[in-house]
Amino acid sequence: MADKEPRIVFQRPKSLLPVQMHYCPGCPHGIVHRLIGEAIDKMGIEGTTVGVAPVGCAVMAYDYFACDMIEAAHGRAPAVATAVKRVHPENIVFSYQGDGDLASIGMAETVHAATRGENITVIFYNNAIYGMTGGQMAPTSLPHQVTQTSPYGRDVHTAGYPIRVCELLKDLDGVAYLERVTVDTPSHVRKAKRAIQKAFTYQQEKRGYTLIEIVGTCSTNWGMTPLESMDWMRENMLPYYPLGVYKDIVAEGYENIHEAAKDRAKNVPIVMQEAN
Amino acid sequence: MGEKVLMKGNEAVAASAVRAGCRYYFGYPITPQTEVAAYMSKIMPKIGGTFLQAESEIAAINMLYGAGAAGARAMTSSSSPGISLKGEGISYMAGADLPGVILNVERGGPGLGSIQPSQQDYWQATRAMGHGDSRHIVYAPNTVQEMADLVYLAFDKADEYLMPVVLLADGLLGQMMEPVELPPEKTEFPEKPWATTGHHNKRPHNVANSLYLQADKLEAKLRERYARYEQIEKTEQRSEAFMVDDADIVVVAFGASARIARSAVVSARAQGIKAGLLRPITLWPFPNDSLEATVPQAKAYLSVEMNMGQMVDDVRLAVHDAHPVRFYGRTGGVIPAPGEVLDAIAKLAQEVGA
Numbered sequence: 069m070a071d072k073e074p075r076i077v078f079q080r081p082k083s084l085l086p087v088q089m090h091y092c093p094g095c096p097h098g099i100v101h102r103l104i105g106e107a108i109d110k111m112g113i114e115g116t117t118v119g120v121a122p123v124g125c126a127v128m129a130y131d132y133f134a135c136d137m138i139e140a141a142h143g144r145a146p147a148v149a150t151a152v153k154r155v156h157p158e159n160i161v162f163s164y165q166g167d168g169d170l171a172s173i174g175m176a177e178t179v180h181a182a183t184r185g186e187n188i189t190v191i192f193y194n195n196a197i198y199g200m201t202g203g204q205m206a207p208t209s210l211p212h213q214v215t216q217t218s219p220y221g222r223d224v225h226t227a228g229y230p231i232r233v234c235e236l237l238k239d240l241d242g243v244a245y246l247e248r249v250t251v252d253t254p255s256h257v258r259k260a261k262r263a264i265q266k267a268f269t270y271q272q273e274k275r276g277y278t279l280i281e282i283v284g285t286c287s288t289n290w291g292m293t294p295l296e297s298m299d300w301m302r303e304n305m306l307p308y309y310p311l312g313v314y315k316d317i318v319a320e321g322y323e324n325i326h327e328a329a330k331d332r333a334k335n336v337p338i339v340m341q342e343a344n
Numbered sequence: 345m346g347e348k349v350l351m352k353g354n355e356a357v358a359a360s361a362v363r364a365g366c367r368y369y370f371g372y373p374i375t376p377q378t379e380v381a382a383y384m385s386k387i388m389p390k391i392g393g394t395f396l397q398a399e400s401e402i403a404a405i406n407m408l409y410g411a412g413a414a415g416a417r418a419m420t421s422s423s424s425p426g427i428s429l430k431g432e433g434i435s436y437m438a439g440a441d442l443p444g445v446i447l448n449v450e451r452g453g454p455g456l457g458s459i460q461p462s463q464q465d466y467w468q469a470t471r472a473m474g475h476g477d478s479r480h481i482v483y484a485p486n487t488v489q490e491m492a493d494l495v496y497l498a499f500d501k502a503d504e505y506l507m508p509v510v511l512l513a514d515g516l517l518g519q520m521m522e523p524v525e526l527p528p529e530k531t532e533f534p535e536k537p538w539a540t541t542g543h544h545n546k547r548p549h550n551v552a553n554s555l556y557l558q559a560d561k562l563e564a565k566l567r568e569r570y571a572r573y574e575q576i577e578k579t580e581q582r583s584e585a586f587m588v589d590d591a592d593i594v595v596v597a598f599g600a601s602a603r604i605a606r607s608a609v610v611s612a613r614a615q616g617i618k619a620g621l622l623r624p625i626t627l628w629p630f631p632n633d634s635l636e637a638t639v640p641q642a643k644a645y646l647s648v649e650m651n652m653g654q655m656v657d658d659v660r661l662a663v664h665d666a667h668p669v670r671f672y673g674r675t676g677g678v679i680p681a682p683g684e685v686l687d688a689i690a691k692l693a694q695e696v697g698a
Binding site: 085114115116117118120127128130131133134135136137138139140141144147148149150151152154155156159176177179180 | 368370394396398399400402403404406407408409410411413414415416418432433436440540541542543544545546549550551552553554555557
């Protein structure tokens, strides 16, 4: 037994480039990047994957992923990803977006890419704040949450309520799979990894639009230590943004979004017409 | 010779774009250019292309950005208010050196303006399609035939110089019908080793990006890009001269207003006024060389435009202080009559003793 071959049990995913990331200490973006990298490696799809980076903290993700990358304008990643997928339908196309990018400036692009059933995967990091610009109120900031632009706490009478993205998208017929996960514990990390792989697999199987929401933290702009921010997230974010699968058309017994949509509208004659 | 067909300008643009290899069209409805989208929606499914009615002009231009990055020949079209929305994506395309073709069938502005033809977006097209230092080739057709020919050329130039190329037309050219001979179907296209097509484990990853967090790197990138712009200014100027050689009064007009100005020039000649027409076909690069060539002979210049006076600035820059440069225009969607332009020519001829 002394001659046992050394075995690698843990290493950087090959689809993540060997560069130092710019994220703050304790920021979960690095974990999420790693999970995407692991999914790409496991599926052997680095050469056929194109990622679309957002504007926000993950703006420089194009320097981290080894697959081809495109930097989109703020909020427009779903529109860019739509075209990239239409030009090369055999490629796996994902966007990586934060809450301001996806649910504020890019909400139109988000909703319409979803309802068109674009066969892309959106990785949505929700930490209830604008990180890159220094901690302003986000569309997902919680009521009474103090930010740079809600210094007295988010006042729902003037700033309205946060958007629950999975709940908002789940009724759209173009959506194949929606799951909200987090990465605060090893078991949650494993669950998040499975969700991301499942989304990429659904895309490969041409089932429809997939989005994985990762509820995360921003210890820097929340003004907490990384551990405190995880506690705050568990206490406040997770009850407001419950984890779980919000839509899975395969689990519902359908092959793809078109089957599911047709079933839902089976009493509508025009929907049941054969396509011209 | 190919067959001549009677087509609307908007349809000729679409048909010619397809022949130039355009297989992706992204648009949002707006008058007076909707025929482009209607044509594309009919033809694309039949030739394996993509017609996509986007949720907004902003989404459409960002789809053009994505398709350009992915290596495809793609276009979008809109009219003035919609073009303003596209400014964001056009700037990003310039910043990421991505090709794409953008058609503006201008209408009256500002704001919602009117739906009649105008040339009020000259400054926008030639100066500031989006934020930041950037240039875009701008073609100004003045016939349905040129709508077809210039959009065909635009795809080649966009790929050659890796930049968005703009076709600046107006509601008159878009809506009117003329006989047109469509160009042949293109079969050969340039290689795009920079495109984000998936690296297939054969090369390092490609990145389409306009972000440079270090100012000196951005400056170096811009200087490199401007060297390319300088080359374009030297080699890509296009214009048409009509009775300019012996002209005392050189009328400068582009697009639809050049058609009217041409009639006025002919009438002026009949009255004994030596008028000529210089018609810029590229608005950027502006045809400075052919305009400068008229300076020794000319006595005065008249810029005729369907706006409050925009291109006249470029005429002044080309002519310097050599001769008086005047402007005549109608705006807001009003098309000048040849008689009005003739009066302006006659008045200027009298002023300079021509």
